[in-house]
Amino acid sequence: MHTRTLAELGDALAAGEMSSEELTRHFLTRIEALDPRLNAFITVTGEAALEAARAADRERAAGRAGPLTGLPIAHKDIFCTDGFRTSCGSRMLDNFISPYDATVVRRLKSAGMVMLGKTNMDEFAMGSSNETSFYGPVRNPWDLDKVPGGSSGGSAAAVAARLTPAATGTDTGGSIRQPAALTGTTGLKPTYGRVSRYGMIAFASSLDQAGTITASACDAALLLEAMAGHDPRDSTSVDAPVERYADGLDRSLEGFRVGVVEEFFDEGLYPASAAAIETALDVLRSLGASVKRVSLPNLALSVPAYYVVAPAECSSNLSRFDGIRFGYRAENPRDLADLYKRSRGEGFGAEVKRRIMTGTYVLSAGYYDAYYLKAQRVRQLIAEDFRAAFAEVDLIAGPTAPTPAFDIGAKTDDPVTMYLNDIYTIGVNLAGLPGVSVPCGFADDLPVGLQLIANHFEEGRLLNVAHMFQQETEWHLRMPGGEFA
Amino acid sequence: MKWEIVIGLEIHAQLKTASKIFSGASTAFGAEPNTQACLVDLGYPGVLPVLNREAVNMAIRFGVATHSEIAERSVFARKNYFYPDLPKGYQISQYELPVVHDGWIDVVLDDGERKRVGITRAHLEEDAGKSLHEDFHGLSGIDLNRAGTPLLEIVSEPDLRSAREAVAYMKLIHQLVRYLDICDGNMQEGSLRCDANISVRPVGRHEFGTRAEIKNLNSFRFIERAINYEAERQIDILESGGSVVQETRLYDSGKDETRPMRSKEEANDYRYFPDPDLLPLMIDAAVVETARAELPELPWAKRARFSEQYGLADYDAGVLTASRAVAAYYESVASGVQDPKLAANWVMGDLAGALNKAGADVEDSPVDADALAGLLARIEDGTISGKIAKEVFEAMWAGHGSADEVIGDRGLRQITDTSAIMEVIGQVLADNPGQLEQFRAGKDKLFGFFVGQVMKATGGKANPAQVNDLLRKALSE
Numbered sequence: 001m002h003t004r005t006l007a008e009l010g011d012a013l014a015a016g017e018m019s020s021e022e023l024t025r026h027f028l029t030r031i032e033a034l035d036p037r038l039n040a041f042i043t044v045t046g047e048a049a050l051e052a053a054r055a056a057d058r059e060r061a062a063g064r065a066g067p068l069t070g071l072p073i074a075h076k077d078i079f080c081t082d083g084f085r086t087s088c089g090s091r092m093l094d095n096f097i098s099p100y101d102a103t104v105v106r107r108l109k110s111a112g113m114v115m116l117g118k119t120n121m122d123e124f125a126m127g128s129s130n131e132t133s134f135y136g137p138v139r140n141p142w143d144l145d146k147v148p149g150g151s152s153g154g155s156a157a158a159v160a161a162r163l164t165p166a167a168t169g170t171d172t173g174g175s176i177r178q179p180a181a182l183t184g185t186t187g188l189k190p191t192y193g194r195v196s197r198y199g200m201i202a203f204a205s206s207l208d209q210a211g212t213i214t215a216s217a218c219d220a221a222l223l224l225e226a227m228a229g230h231d232p233r234d235s236t237s238v239d240a241p242v243e244r245y246a247d248g249l250d251r252s253l254e255g256f257r258v259g260v261v262e263e264f265f266d267e268g269l270y271p272a273s274a275a276a277i278e279t280a281l282d283v284l285r286s287l288g289a290s291v292k293r294v295s296l297p298n299l300a301l302s303v304p305a306y307y308v309v310a311p312a313e314c315s316s317n318l319s320r321f322d323g324i325r326f327g328y329r330a331e332n333p334r335d336l337a338d339l340y341k342r343s344r345g346e347g348f349g350a351e352v353k354r355r356i357m358t359g360t361y362v363l364s365a366g367y368y369d370a371y372y373l374k375a376q377r378v379r380q381l382i383a384e385d386f387r388a389a390f391a392e393v394d395l396i397a398g399p400t401a402p403t404p405a406f407d408i409g410a411k412t413d414d415p416v417t418m419y420l421n422d423i424y425t426i427g428v429n430l431a432g433l434p435g436v437s438v439p440c441g442f443a444d445d446l447p448v449g450l451q452l453i454a455n456h457f458e459e460g461r462l463l464n465v466a467h468m469f470q471q472e473t474e475w476h477l478r479m480p481g482g483e484f485a
Numbered sequence: 486m487k488w489e490i491v492i493g494l495e496i497h498a499q500l501k502t503a504s505k506i507f508s509g510a511s512t513a514f515g516a517e518p519n520t521q522a523c524l525v526d527l528g529y530p531g532v533l534p535v536l537n538r539e540a541v542n543m544a545i546r547f548g549v550a551t552h553s554e555i556a557e558r559s560v561f562a563r564k565n566y567f568y569p570d571l572p573k574g575y576q577i578s579q580y581e582l583p584v585v586h587d588g589w590i591d592v593v594l595d596d597g598e599r600k601r602v603g604i605t606r607a608h609l610e611e612d613a614g615k616s617l618h619e620d621f622h623g624l625s626g627i628d629l630n631r632a633g634t635p636l637l638e639i640v641s642e643p644d645l646r647s648a649r650e651a652v653a654y655m656k657l658i659h660q661l662v663r664y665l666d667i668c669d670g671n672m673q674e675g676s677l678r679c680d681a682n683i684s685v686r687p688v689g690r691h692e693f694g695t696r697a698e699i700k701n702l703n704s705f706r707f708i709e710r711a712i713n714y715e716a717e718r719q720i721d722i723l724e725s726g727g728s729v730v731q732e733t734r735l736y737d738s739g740k741d742e743t744r745p746m747r748s749k750e751e752a753n754d755y756r757y758f759p760d761p762d763l764l765p766l767m768i769d770a771a772v773v774e775t776a777r778a779e780l781p782e783l784p785w786a787k788r789a790r791f792s793e794q795y796g797l798a799d800y801d802a803g804v805l806t807a808s809r810a811v812a813a814y815y816e817s818v819a820s821g822v823q824d825p826k827l828a829a830n831w832v833m834g835d836l837a838g839a840l841n842k843a844g845a846d847v848e849d850s851p852v853d854a855d856a857l858a859g860l861l862a863r864i865e866d867g868t869i870s871g872k873i874a875k876e877v878f879e880a881m882w883a884g885h886g887s888a889d890e891v892i893g894d895r896g897l898r899q900i901t902d903t904s905a906i907m908e909v910i911g912q913v914l915a916d917n918p919g920q921l922e923q924f925r926a927g928k929d930k931l932f933g934f935f936v937g938q939v940m941k942a943t944g945g946k947a948n949p950a951q952v953n954d955l956l957r958k959a960l961s962e
Contacts, residue, residue, distance in 0.1 A: 080530065080531045086530065088530070096530065098530070098531075099529070197533060198531065199531040199532070201531045232535065233533060234535075235536065236533075236762065236763075236764060313761055315565075315756075316756070316758070318574075319565060319567065319573060319574020320574050324569050325572065340567055364756055365754045372758060
């Protein structure tokens with residue numbers, strides 16, 4: 001049952017092969033049996049899931065089922081879920097029961113989806129390996145000693161091991177695409193503004209975007225259709241019509257122009273990963289696409305620019321966690337200053353503190369121009385680079401991550417090495433573009449991801465290419481063996 | 486040495502929107518603590534601000550009324566600092582690019598002198614909540630009802646040169662925001678309050694002195710006193726060879742003094758940066774033009790028109806245009822009588838006095854404009870004298886009916902019948918032979934005595950002019 005894609009499970013439900021309750025119970029059983037090995041879930045909402053599944057079955061019996069009715073999903077624990085803990089992977093919110101649903105959660109709920117639980121993540125989405133979580137690291141089902149990537153590592157590991165057929169994620173600098181690449185799943189980060197950020201706990205507001213981790217591009221299309229669209233509660237969500245993404249997946253790639261970014265194939269790219277990418281480009285050629293080189297000359301500046309902008313915004317966004325109204329509060333504070341200092345000092349982990357301090361520094365008087373304003377200018381340059389590239393090609397392709405999954409603990413002592421893991425993904429966030437990572441082979445028996453990047457609001461095209469690629473390949477159908485089979 | 490005081494005001498006007506600037510919660514004053522704060526106001530994880538366009542429209546109205554530029558593009562920024570009544574740890578305000586900038590208004594001082602005051606900028610921002618330090622046994626309470634209430638912060642140029650000028654400017658802004666219907670102007674509830682930046686310099690010097698900022702002045706009287714105290718304090722320091730420290734101070738009305746609020750070491754670095762949750766605020770020229778076209782008649786224009794149209798002294802025109810309600814009341818009365826000055830005297834005199842005594846606004850006056858016009862018409866047509874009219878007015882105020890009803894019920898109609906008055910005069914002369922003799926002997930002053938006696942005998946109802954004439958005639962016989 002669990003080896004099927006979301007779309008296939010939807011067909012099975014529609015055909016009456018099984019009920020949503022049976023399906024839900026099956027995944028809950030897998031979570032119970034296998035999650036202790038992965039630590040992909042922070043909270044499992046079994047009873048509520050079964051109740052929702054039964055309600056979905058009743059809807060179906062009444063002839064009111066949509067394409068997602070009764071299908072299970074897991075939400076990254078960054079999305080607020082009414083009545084359930086929403087921890088954001090932090091001790092700070094370990095006791096926080098959200099009084100409302102994020103727009104993404106609400107939309108998928110009203111499409112009839114069944115929430116299985118909340119997935120583990122790097123604390124406040126700050127990390128590329130899922131090792132900064134207050135709830136401990138997540139393990140990669142392809143090799144339990146390896147990281148699953150981050151920050152949506154719980155969602156990626158859970159989908160890779162089929163503890164859920166699909167999961168939501170968020171991507172600020174690569175947090176959907178990189179873990180998707182490292183776990184052999186399909187990770188979609190839509191255009192900034194395509195999906196509402198309301199109820200998604202903010203890390204870096206101008207970069208954060210909600211997306212999906214699934215077994216296929218087709219599944220991503222189904223979910224995006226339900227998630228996307230203007231939200232009057234989010235001023236940065238864009239009021240543009242939502243395509244019927246699933247309807248356009250089979251369009252031919254004949255005459256399609258794919259650009260390969262020269263700067264992506266640098267010395268940091270692991271050779272076996274590079275080889276997998278080259279093979280993937282051949283597949284695109286065989287589908288009728290032409291492949292040409294393009295240049296993003298300012299790409300090297302994306303990591304430093306990102307590590308100014310994102311911490312600056314996070315330092316302000318995380319100020320609300322002050323021990324006053326919700327979340328962690330230090331015991332017996334002496335006075336107000338002590339309450340603030342100890343609540344935040346004890347509630348936040350090391351990586352979050354590092355970024356708050358960095359962000360506070362770059363915004364402070366006398367440094368603002370040299371750091372924050374300069375980073376914003378770099379951001380413009382990078383957006384210009386992409387604009388110029390999209391004048392020549394319809395789509396950009398390249399690696400998602402420089403290496404396959406690395407060992408747990410390997411990079412925790414060296415933040416800069418860790419940050420460089422996002423070198424290929426960060427530019428997309430800085431420019432607000434949509435990107436997807438699809439499995440395209442293996443290096444050292446670990447999955448490799450092919451990153452596809454489209455122009456703003458061209459998710460339809462992006463998913464079309466990803467889907468056509470997946471029609472020609474079967475990397476996305478590979479599953480970790482052993483106990484996860 | 487002669488010193489010159491230099492003052493600039495930062496006025497916070499709470500805008501009269503029904504809901505908050507970035508959320509749908511109500512802005513009504515006086516509710517139970519924390520009952521008018523939604524998740525957005527509470528700064529809950531994941532919530533986002535959405536700008537209330539009505540607040541923007543109000544800012545535009547203020548801008549066009551004050552000859553200001555309306556920015557086609559302005560930006561909301563975050564002002565970061567920690568305080569328990571600031572839920573998000575930052576206040577959303579406008580910093581580098583405010584919505585309104587570079588305007589001016591002319592203030593008329595008490596002596597009739599006109600003073601132009603520059604308006605540097607007016608920007609939109611959200612108010613913080615309130616910390617409550619009483620009744621919590623050593624702890625502090627937080628009320629977030631006010632958090633997110635829209636404010637327009639109006640920053641003047643340092644153009645004001647005395648406490649008197651500052652108060653006159655503040656009064657004009659107070660009047661203007663009420664004319665524009667963008668703020669209720671209730672200073673006691675904090676709807677309108679100001680910070681004053683004060684410095685002094687030797688007369689003739691061009692450079693400004695070091696300034697102190699006096700926070701949260703919420704009455705005209707406090708503004709005047711705080712400025713005067715602070716200027717004197719600074720002059721004393723400078724004259725004794727010291728130097729003024731740039732700092733934020735608080736005015737203590739109980740002690741009538743200012744004192745430092747926080748020391749320099751605690752000064753905040755607010756780390757302003759554009760709020761990524763809000764798009765830049767774009768305003769179409771067409772929206773500005775519509776706002777301009779829909780402006781009500783402004784206080785200074787109304788004042789000039791009153792002088793012109795009703796032949797009133799500028800000062801009287803100023804009093805009668807203090808608020809739109811008073812002006813509308815006056816115009817309604819004036820339209821029902823022949824002499825607009827008579828209407829002015831009554832509105833500014835007996836009516837204002839009665840309202841003042843009752844602590845009521847003109848909108849709540851038990852004697853409405855038509856009723857007052859009805860009373861004044863009876864003065865004009867000679868039915869009653871001005872003196873009797875006061876008695877009639879009091880009865881009308883107390884709810885005893887219209888002017889005509891009171892006059893009729895109480896028999897207050899003026900006596901104009903010559904023979905009736907002559908009869909009384911004859912009686913008065915007969916009753917006072919001694920005085921009559923003295924008068925005839927040349928004691929002219931006694932004429933007034935006889936007038937008084939006649940009026941007394943008629944209960945004040947005899948027409949005074951007629952009494953004068955007839956009495957003179959009778960005495961000369």
